[in-house]
Amino acid sequence: MMGLSGFHNRQPWLKWEQIEKFLGQKLPFGVKGQNLLDNMSWIEGYVQDMLKKAMPQGTVSSHQASAVEVVETHDHIIVQAKLGKEENPRAMQVFVKSNAVKITGYLNGERQIVKLPALVLPRTAKARYKQRMLQVQIRKRGLQEGYQETYIRY
Numbered sequence: 001m002m003g004l005s006g007f008h009n010r011q012p013w014l015k016w017e018q019i020e021k022f023l024g025q026k027l028p029f030g031v032k033g034q035n036l037l038d039n040m041s042w043i044e045g046y047v048q049d050m051l052k053k054a055m056p057q058g059t060v061s062s063h064q065a066s067a068v069e070v071v072e073t074h075d076h077i078i079v080q081a082k083l084g085k086e087e088n089p090r091a092m093q094v095f096v097k098s099n100a101v102k103i104t105g106y107l108n109g110e111r112q113i114v115k116l117p118a119l120v121l122p123r124t125a126k127a128r129y130k131q132r133m134l135q136v137q138i139r140k141r142g143l144q145e146g147y148q149e150t151y152i153r154y
Helices: 004-010 016-023 042-054
Strands: 067-072 076-082 093-097 100-104 112-115 126-130 133-139
Touching: 067 112, 093 133, 100 133
Parallel strands: none
Antiparallel strands: 067 076, 076 133, 093 100, 100 112, 126 133
């Protein structure tokens, strides 16, 4: 039976230089020189760091006036935006399309676009404001939509 070091020598894709070239960057300090398959404990932290760099940090940038939370239930998507004390809730406008919600009317003139985790039916949206919380509830689009008849013109 062959050990891991024999496996490593026969597989060109396990060479550090090839992996670094493929990733387009150097691997974390302290990993080089080890057999790739000997100690895999560093991978979790490395992957988490790469995901943080690749993924946008939440749906709200730090200079916007509210923090947004998106909750998905079996039938609905709920978008909750906590408004600052200085914001005028009567100036706010909510626009819904099948994959996003846009909130406008902030004092600084900015708008906030929230990507939704599932497709929704925009006409079913209901928005409520209570205690500095703007809540938009939208029904999810069903997976098994029925056929809609299209009439033939003669």
